[in-house]
Amino acid sequence: MPWFDPELATGWLAAQRRHLRRSYQRRLAAASRWLENTENLLHVSVLVFVPLLVAIVTGLSNALAELSFLLFPPLASGAYTLFANPEGEYAAPGRFVAGLTLGALSGWAALLVSGSPTGVISPTSAGLAIFLVGVVTWAFDVEEPAAFSTALLVLVTEQASPRAYVVSVTVFGAVVAVAFSVWRRRVYEQRATFLYGTVRADDHVLVPLVDGVDDALAAFGGRLAAAHDAGKVVLLDVVSEQEVAAAERAAVAGEGSSGLDTGESAAADPGAEATESLPSGVRQRVTELEATADRLRRELDVACEVAVASGDPFQATRRTAREANCDLVVPPFSDATEPFVQQVFESDVDAVALRAADGHESWRRVLVMIARPGDTAHAMVDFADRLAGEGGRVSVCTCIDSERERRRAEEKLARVAETETTPIETRVIESSPGEFCASAAGFYDLILVGATRGDGPLLSVFSPADLETLAEVDCDLGIVERGPLR
Secondary structure, three states, X not given: OOOOOHHHHHHHHHHHHHHHXXXXXXXXXXXXXXXXXXXXXXXXXXXXXXXXXXXXXXXXHOOOOOOOHHHHHHHHHHHHHHHHOOOOOOXXXXXXXXXXXXXHHHHHHHHHHXXXXXXXXXXXXXXXXXXXXXXXXXXXXXXXXXXXXXXXXXXXXXXXXXHHHHHHHHXXXXXXXXXXXXXXXXXXXXXXXXXXXXXXXXXXXXXXXXXXXXXXXXXXXXXXXXXXXXXXXXXXXXXXXXXXXXXXXXHHHHOOOOOOOOOOOOEEOOOHHHHHOOOHHHHHHHHHHHHHHHHHHHHHOOEEEEEEEEOOHHHHHHHHHHHOOOOEEOOEOOOXXXXXXXXXHOOOOEEEEEEOOOOOOOOOEEEEEOXXXXXXXXXXXXXXHHHHOOOOEEEEEXXXXXXXXXXXHHHHHHHHHOOXXXXXXEEEEEOOHHHHXXXXXXXXXXXXXXXXXXXOOOEOOOOHHHHHHHHOOOOEEXXXXXXXXX
């Protein structure tokens, strides 16, 4: 045997390339999910854009020898204020430039009034500068923290005249403000379109009907798919092993085909001939499934397919999702199907499990319970917005233990809700999630919560005591899980 086998080496190199490509894709997906947390996006923006802007301003100012290096501290601190909190009180570009300019003018005026020479700081000029900047920024409603630094830095400027300092602060402050405006409009406010996976995908929806035809579950999946122009819904009927055995016995007796898929792939859109060969019980379910699909096409204007598969429900669901190119699975959630739902949550697609309490087929009032920001929180808000539709009502809520947590919780909810174009109500409640859901269930058609993997409780928001309370809530419940990174 030769010491070098070209075919073996070629296969090894191909396997390494596939491994590296999958590893790169996993890392890229992990980075995208990490950036879906708005706070992480803001931290990255501060680390990237603030140093870049300071470097650009420094490069421009080097052409003018008379400019003082004291120009840069207020610009750097002001740029940080803008990028770190783009929706905050001080994140208005006009206020930023006006505040810096009025601060520098106040310092210059303090120099003229006190009669102190430039470069010499007297207590009178320093105190007067701070007093003036406080008065003028308050009067013009342009209060800006960096304005107080420009007011004092004018007093120690030696290599540039106060007039040159004021002009340079205005010009380069405007450069920073324009850059911030472009970033906020093009990146921050549009982050949902290129960061959040549920906005770009999750429009091919698979509905496994493991407990028989369920109109509410089918409508739930259909409405999620119909929100996107390219959406489609696939209704999957999973036939039990007993029904497969009956079909095979009938096929042997009649020397025909069983009409059921027992191999590696599901039978999508079974035709009339295949349907006639099914056992009577299964044939009736397929007929009902086709009627449900026709109704979804007609009422929701969404593409709808029907598939029939047999065997293990999870394996049939995973197989059909892969073959039908589905990126969202909507399984039924109950005590009987919880093991199946847990398997779906651990697969490589996003999932929304539905526990239908009332059987209604529209969800105009949706409550989203959020425990922490991140990709699952944004997915829940996106799904709620799809289900509520135009004119619907979406509320996003988080629960706190004490009033000290309220301000932080409000900021968290605001950053999650502001990615949607439709109005969304935010609520911060000092209560346990279970108690609040029990009290608010009568005002909503659906409550969406996040899930967690592992051996813990399926619902990550709730404690065991809350789960007992939630089990008695007379409201539809949706459990959302983003597929793990592969």
